[in-house]
Amino acid sequence: MVIYLAGDHAGFRLKRKIIDYFIGEGIKYDDLGPLDYDEKDDYPDYVVPLARKVAKGKRGKDFGIAVCGSGQGEAIAVNKIRGVRCALYYGGPVKMVKLSKEHNDANVLSLGARFLSEKEAIRAVDIWLKSRFEGGRHLRRLKKISGLGGK
Numbered sequence: 001m002v003i004y005l006a007g008d009h010a011g012f013r014l015k016r017k018i019i020d021y022f023i024g025e026g027i028k029y030d031d032l033g034p035l036d037y038d039e040k041d042d043y044p045d046y047v048v049p050l051a052r053k054v055a056k057g058k059r060g061k062d063f064g065i066a067v068c069g070s071g072q073g074e075a076i077a078v079n080k081i082r083g084v085r086c087a088l089y090y091g092g093p094v095k096m097v098k099l100s101k102e103h104n105d106a107n108v109l110s111l112g113a114r115f116l117s118e119k120e121a122i123r124a125v126d127i128w129l130k131s132r133f134e135g136g137r138h139l140r141r142l143k144k145i146s147g148l149g150g151k
Contacts, residue, residue, distance in 0.1 A: 010069030055083035071112035
């Protein structure tokens with residue numbers, strides 16, 4: 001399993017904390033940037049390559065985590081890449097993170113760094129990574145939406 005991480009200046013600090021957590025847990029990751037803080041960076045430059053790697057990766061083995069200010073724009077951007085199913089979390093019931101994987105087979109999690117504490121974000125990431133897609137009726141629904149978006 002590989003976890004790709006990317007973000008922007010607003011998520012830079014929190015992304016570093018998540019990487020520290022991954023190192024402590026022995027979780028394999030690939031930081032796609034930014035690697036240095038730059039308040040003028042643009043999240044599409046980092047999260048779109050993350051989405052492309054996840055989309056080309058192994059289903060159920062390769063995942064992405066985008067860490068940005070609100071997480072909104074990042075989720076919109078990465079969901080434009082065919083094969084990506086990004087869920088957004090910026091607080092509230094953490095069960096939503098679990099359900100994003102169990103019911104929607106989310107392979108990217110977008111975190112709103114301006115709305116989450118370090119503890120909340122790491123808890124959400126931990127729950128999300130441990131959750132598994134249930135299949136069944138959910139697979140039927142995913143098949144119905146997989147062709148949307150035109151050609």
